[in-house]
Amino acid sequence: MGWYSYDEGRERQAELQRVIARKRASGEVFEALELPKAKGKLVRTFWAKAWCSHLESYQDYENRLPRGRSYLRRGGVYNLLIEDGLLTAQVAGSALYEVSVKIQPLAKEDWVQIQAGCAGQVSSLLDLLAGKLGEGVLKVVSNPESGLFPRPGEIRFSCSCPDWADMCKHVASVLYGVAVKFDSDPALFFRLRGVDPSELLAGGAQATLSGLSALEAGLPGEDLSALFGIELSEEVPAPSISSKEPGPGA
Numbered sequence: 008m009g010w011y012s013y014d015e016g017r018e019r020q021a022e023l024q025r026v027i028a029r030k031r032a033s034g035e036v037f038e039a040l041e042l043p044k045a046k047g048k049l050v051r052t053f054w055a056k057a058w059c060s061h062l063e064s065y066q067d068y069e070n071r072l073p074r075g076r077s078y079l080r081r082g083g084v085y086n087l088l089i090e091d092g093l094l095t096a097q098v099a100g101s102a103l104y105e106v107s108v109k110i111q112p113l114a115k116e117d118w119v120q121i122q123a124g125c126a127g128q129v130s131s132l133l134d135l136l137a138g139k140l141g142e143g144v145l146k147v148v149s150n151p152e153s154g155l156f157p158r159p160g161e162i163r164f165s166c167s168c169p170d171w172a173d174m175c176k177h178v179a180s181v182l183y184g185v186a187v188k189f190d191s192d193p194a195l196f197f198r199l200r201g202v203d204p205s206e207l208l209a210g211g212a213q214a215t216l217s218g219l220s221a222l223e224a225g226l227p228g229e230d231l232s233a234l235f236g237i238e239l240s241e242e243v244p245a246p247s248i249s250s251k252e253p254g255p256g257a
């Protein structure tokens with residue numbers, strides 16, 4: 008990692024923009040992460056804010072995360088992808104860096120515990136995704152030890168920059184960039200943790216699925232997916248049968 012004068016820095020930025028333009032011209036997808044237009048808060052919704060405050064609550068991270076926030080503001084995060092347990096992105100710094108963050112999917116037994124703790128208290132997927140939750144549910148999902156958010160030991164990151172081992176600003180900017188994505192589509196948070204949010208609904212997955220088909224019958228498909236902010240064309244996972252299995256103590 009070198010030190011650059013203002014002019015050298017500008018030159019490198021311009022060179023980077025040329026590299027990006029060339030990639031785009033050759034047909035490569037290079038999508039900049041869209042940030043909220045208004046100045047002020049980076050994120051506004053429940054899951055996005057909860058994600059940020061959870062990560063900021065760890066001493067290991069609190070010194071390193073803030074620079075990711077300002078880095079993200081400068082608009083250098085591209086092609087941010089959220090999959091089950093994996094984030095990938097390209098971040099423009101003094102070069103174009105490849106960032107990936109692996110987040111251990113929520114353990115099955117933890118998910119079963121969370122489901123039990125929320126049983127009968129979450130009435131709709133819309134409320135769940137909007138974070139309109141009762142105090143009991145909030146306590147369960149945001150418990151730092153047993154809730155929905157990953158602990159530092161479950162997060163592994165890498166970056167192609169020379170400075171990555173110490174959580175570089177590129178990794179930090181991706182961790183905040185993810186929250187920006189959660190703002191527009193909170194279902195992505197559950198996707199990242201590898202769980203189906205409808206399994207938290209009162210009545211369990213079965214009722215949810217039949218509720219969905221009833222809704223589907225009455226609404227045009229595209230409206231429904233907009234309503235839930237999820238991709239309905241994706242295969243709906245089979246209802247969990249875990250509630251019928253005897254618990255570990257049985």
Ligand SMILES: [Zn+2]
Pocket residue numbers: 104166167168169170171175176177178
């Ligand atoms: Zn880096």
